[in-house]
Amino acid sequence: MTFRSFAFGLTTTFGAAWLAVVIVPFFLMRTPKPVSFDETKDGKEGIYHPKRAGRVINGAEVYSANGCYHCHTQLIRPTYAGNDLGRPDWAGLKTDEARGDTRRESNIFDYTGEKFAQIGLNRLGPDLSNVGRRVEAIYAKDADPEAxxxxxxxxxxxxPERPTSTCPSFRFLFDEVKVQGQAPANALPVQAPEGEAIVPSHEALALVEYLLSLKRDDTVPASISHAPATKPAEAKPAAAAPQG
Ligand code: HEC
Structure with a gap:
């Protein structure tokens, strides 16, 4: 084998993989085309608009800078690649008070507004795709989700419910401030040195806004859902099966 054919083979082998795994998906996913609901499959029409509130970009920066993605995924895998829909409340709520079963797989629109799709490296901690929803509906049901x-x-x-949590504490995202008289309204209910209070920094507040924006359980068109939950439109024929 000549050096030329060796170099050519090497470049082609790696180049083809690079094209297929990096370049083509990059251009396909960079600007996803809007997806429409289908009257027969989804029971409604119109374009799917993913909605998200809060300082997503700033919060996402704090999230990545602190390596949250090392232990937390943000990816509810399509069911053919693993069953994440069955994990308690990861993919949405099994029994949402207003909407019933809202569990669904992740799709490309879930990362709208973020520079990187933080799908994560490991699952030492729970998936955070829907952490905003869980905190509001379950953990802080009658309290302040931000707090x-x-x-x-x-x-x-x-x-008290997580005495052995292995999630690191991120105290450096909080500031100790001197207090004269009443403690600031956003002071944490923790022991602080005499005459001081612990308050969240801008980073902590942006990160919390980002975490609260993680509610990826809205209804998506069946065409981008690999395991659509039983939709009324699909359930009907079975219910109308001849009886007796
Ligand atoms: C070393 C691994 C590790 C890192 C890094 C980490 N976490 Fe965690 N996290 C965990 C584990 C394990 C749990 C589950 C234990 C618990 O409930 O506290 C958890 C739980 C959580 C929960 C509660 C989720 C739920 O539904 O119960 C939130 C919110 C959270 N982490 C946010 C973060 C954020 C934000 C960061 C980055 C600033 C971060 N974590 C970094 C390991 C980690």
Missing amino acids: WLLMHLYDPRAN
Whole structure:
């Protein structure tokens, strides 16, 4: 084998893989085309609009800078690649008070507004695709979701229900401020040195806004869902089967 054919073979082998795995998906997913609902399959018409509120970009930066993605995924795999829909409340709520079963797989629109899709590296902690929903509906049901998340970031083990949590504490995202008289309204309910209070920094607040924006359980068109939950339109024929 000449050096030329060796170099050519090497370049082609790696080049083809690079094209197929990096370049082509990049251009396909960079600007996804809008997807429409289908009257027969989804029971409604119109374009699917993913909605998200809060300082997503700033929060996502804090999220990646602190390596949350090392232990937390944000990816509810399509059912053919693993069963994530069955994990308790990861993919949405099994029994959402207003909407019933909202569990669904991730899709490309779930990362709208973020520079990187933080799908994560490991699953040492729970998937966070729907952490905003879980905190609001379950963990901080009758309390302030923002305060719940701030306390979790400050000291995960302070929560009486999670004394052995292995989520690191991110105290450096909080500031100690001097207090004269009344403590500031956003002070954490924790022991602080005399005459001081612990308050969240801008980073902590942006991160919490980002975490609260993670509610990826809206209804998506059946065409981008590999395992659509039983939709009324699909359930009907079975219910109308001849009886007797
Ligand atoms: C070393 C691995 C690790 C890192 C890094 C990590 N976590 Fe965690 N996290 C965990 C584990 C394990 C749990 C589950 C234990 C618990 O409930 O506290 C958890 C739980 C959580 C929960 C509660 C989720 C739920 O539904 O119960 C939130 C929110 C969270 N982490 C946010 C973060 C954020 C934000 C960061 C980055 C600033 C982060 N974590 C970094 C391991 C990690």
